[in-house]
Amino acid sequence: MARQKPQAPPFTSLQSRTLILDNGADTIKAGFSSHLDQDTKSSADACHIIPNSISHSTRDRRTYVASQLRSCLDFGELAFRHPVENGYIVNWESQKAIWEYEFFDDGAKARGLWCEPRETNLILTEQSSAPIAVQRQADEMAIEEFGFGGYARVVGAIGNAYADSAFGNGEGEAGVPAECLLVIDAGYSHTTVTPLLHGRVLQSACRRLDIGGKTLTNQLKDLISTRQFELQKEDWMANQIKQDVCYVSQDFDVDLERVWKGGMTDRRRIDHSIVVDYVLPDYEEIKRGFARPHDPSSAARKRQLGIGMPREDLVVIANERFSVPELLFTPSDIGMQSEGLVGTILQSLNALPVGLWQAFLANVLVVGGTSKLPGFVERLEGDLRSRLSDDIVLRIAHAENPITHAWTGGQRLAHNETALKQIIVTREEYLENGDGWMRRKFLGKTGG
Amino acid sequence: MALRFRTPHIEELPIAQTKQAPGFAWVTVPSAVEKPTADLTNKKRGTRFAAQGQTDEQREAHSVRQQEKINVHIRELNSDNARAGSVIVPKKEDGSAAGRGKTTNTRKILSSMKHFSHYLDDEIAEFGLTGKVDGMDRLTETGLVPAMPMMSTAQRASKTPLVRRVQQEHSNGGSPRPATPIGAPATASQVDDQDDGLDGTAPFPSQADIDALLNAPPLLYNASRSAPPPTSAPPARVFCEICGHWGRVRCLKCGARTCSVDCKTIHVADRCLKFYA
Numbered sequence: 001m002a003r004q005k006p007q008a009p010p011f012t013s014l015q016s017r018t019l020i021l022d023n024g025a026d027t028i029k030a031g032f033s034s035h036l037d038q039d040t041k042s043s044a045d046a047c048h049i050i051p052n053s054i055s056h057s058t059r060d061r062r063t064y065v066a067s068q069l070r071s072c073l074d075f076g077e078l079a080f081r082h083p084v085e086n087g088y089i090v091n092w093e094s095q096k097a098i099w100e101y102e103f104f105d106d107g108a109k110a111r112g113l114w115c116e117p118r119e120t121n122l123i124l125t126e127q128s129s130a131p132i133a134v135q136r137q138a139d140e141m142a143i144e145e146f147g148f149g150g151y152a153r154v155v156g157a158i159g160n161a162y163a164d165s166a167f168g169n170g171e172g173e174a175g176v177p178a179e180c181l182l183v184i185d186a187g188y189s190h191t192t193v194t195p196l197l198h199g200r201v202l203q204s205a206c207r208r209l210d211i212g213g214k215t216l217t218n219q220l221k222d223l224i225s226t227r228q229f230e231l232q233k234e235d236w237m238a239n240q241i242k243q244d245v246c247y248v249s250q251d252f253d254v255d256l257e258r259v260w261k262g263g264m265t266d267r268r269r270i271d272h273s274i275v276v277d278y279v280l281p282d283y284e285e286i287k288r289g290f291a292r293p294h295d296p297s298s299a300a301r302k303r304q305l306g307i308g309m310p311r312e313d314l315v316v317i318a319n320e321r322f323s324v325p326e327l328l329f330t331p332s333d334i335g336m337q338s339e340g341l342v343g344t345i346l347q348s349l350n351a352l353p354v355g356l357w358q359a360f361l362a363n364v365l366v367v368g369g370t371s372k373l374p375g376f377v378e379r380l381e382g383d384l385r386s387r388l389s390d391d392i393v394l395r396i397a398h399a400e401n402p403i404t405h406a407w408t409g410g411q412r413l414a415h416n417e418t419a420l421k422q423i424i425v426t427r428e429e430y431l432e433n434g435d436g437w438m439r440r441k442f443l444g445k446t447g448g
Numbered sequence: 449m450a451l452r453f454r455t456p457h458i459e460e461l462p463i464a465q466t467k468q469a470p471g472f473a474w475v476t477v478p479s480a481v482e483k484p485t486a487d488l489t490n491k492k493r494g495t496r497f498a499a500q501g502q503t504d505e506q507r508e509a510h511s512v513r514q515q516e517k518i519n520v521h522i523r524e525l526n527s528d529n530a531r532a533g534s535v536i537v538p539k540k541e542d543g544s545a546a547g548r549g550k551t552t553n554t555r556k557i558l559s560s561m562k563h564f565s566h567y568l569d570d571e572i573a574e575f576g577l578t579g580k581v582d583g584m585d586r587l588t589e590t591g592l593v594p595a596m597p598m599m600s601t602a603q604r605a606s607k608t609p610l611v612r613r614v615q616q617e618h619s620n621g622g623s624p625r626p627a628t629p630i631g632a633p634a635t636a637s638q639v640d641d642q643d644d645g646l647d648g649t650a651p652f653p654s655q656a657d658i659d660a661l662l663n664a665p666p667l668l669y670n671a672s673r674s675a676p677p678p679t680s681a682p683p684a685r686v687f688c689e690i691c692g693h694w695g696r697v698r699c700l701k702c703g704a705r706t707c708s709v710d711c712k713t714i715h716v717a718d719r720c721l722k723f724y725a
Contacts, residue, residue, distance in 0.1 A: 079531040131568055204664045320692065332677065
């Protein structure tokens, strides 16, 4: 597509539309915003959630790129390729294919996400502590390959500071960040704790726990595969099982006792309110797996599988329901040498001056897909509360939509021309000053 | 069906609580209170795992080799590219050169097959050689930006087995306050267990401090990882291999944990690695 404009574009002026890409490992949250909008309210409706993967099914030899996955009917043995690893885009071949399909190809017009890169600003998110090579690549791809008219690479957590306050403080002015915010992002690859001061990251206090939604899904896959049913190739199915039945226990020891069958001399009665029968989908008769309360007599029904009744693959899930999410709070359960989420938060605080601790602990925000596990925020609050002295005020908010919250912040930021000018580097500025200058500006090193 | 050998050689071990049953030994679930037990140095066969001392559960479970196995397992849990090789990125039909990248740099980027671990290793190497990344400073775990390159702590920051980091100063993940710390707790080395260094009257840090915090360079990737729990924390919990309950029974032959004799029977039948004694 010819992109040469006949006249030189005006010097350092912002493009009228901004594409905000919260480029996560599991999903991309994408949508447009414009500083020319009269209406500066954030609108989560403008945010599209796009699976950030290319998947291939060996069974019907079909490949699904990004949102094509929604049209998939047979998720069996679906192999996934994720361009984003640990929060950073490392596989640009697939990421480019996904972006092109979603934003630049003609087919994207029907979905409302089409844009002409030269006339659009791009706000792209990354994780903190990114290796320089990864940042360099992202910058080059955005400007040289796709040719965006303006570009900003920000740490993803920053979006949360600009979103509507989840503490019920009402809507602030667009583009004005919250003063103090401790963002806990329970994401796909890992869980990060990021303190933000006036919307800027306090780098020295960022901490990361290498347990995320991916870890939990793989752990669940392992447990079910070794105990009952081979699921090693079924990423999608295991993910759905996790979302359907897993929850965070408020009292792990008690719950574990409740579902123990007992020892030889010490028979126990299993509490069947926790145990669940999960019917696995076979994508022919049963399109979607579902859970139902455990039926103890199903031991008899199992023998009838295939006889008389329609076949169903049944998995009995008991302590896996809460022992898998427990990894977030006790990673040592699988031998990982890290403190749990609460310990990680305290480590982050310890890296800050004491005078700031109260300010941050009164403004804790939980976002991220994994935080949607039932009981997550309650458990976090309870554990954190017990580690703090009583005169500290602890206020934890769970974003209403934990997945799109950061994106809505980016949208509000892009509504404000001044704020936008501060972070966006236009194509002309880049060509004049070079990539090193741009990287330093994104770090906040150069003025302006 | 696994071959069944005769009942394994039964040893009477001088442990405090022993049941008269072959092939397993009750071990105390590690508690915070350490109970004194006799020094058990029985060197006979089969006692390799049994009697290294009830009070040293941690040491036994976290020997370096076993920790490596655990680390490999964790890396597997955290990987999602196992079958990504079978996914081929669809090429565009028009087959134009635009698909391959517009500039030499982008072409290189698009055809690179590197994974994140490669970039991480490169960055660690660059930091170890020059003490800077991209011409700018970075923070390490100890918070110091090494003035001299080749400083061993910085270089080995990622290679040090995590077990050893327990001994190091870790609870605050570094004290990266370039300016003199104001309002920093005097007990900066205190462990996170009881955060009572907080009172409502702690002074808000000065503007200079705030600026220093805001302008601090980013941490290295490994430095921002959550540190291991302090040594005073309760030891790691162990679970039954078969059913997932607490792992109170240890198989004498291979050291695996199960919750009861029932599960141990299943373990010996199907999963014990040492069925050839």
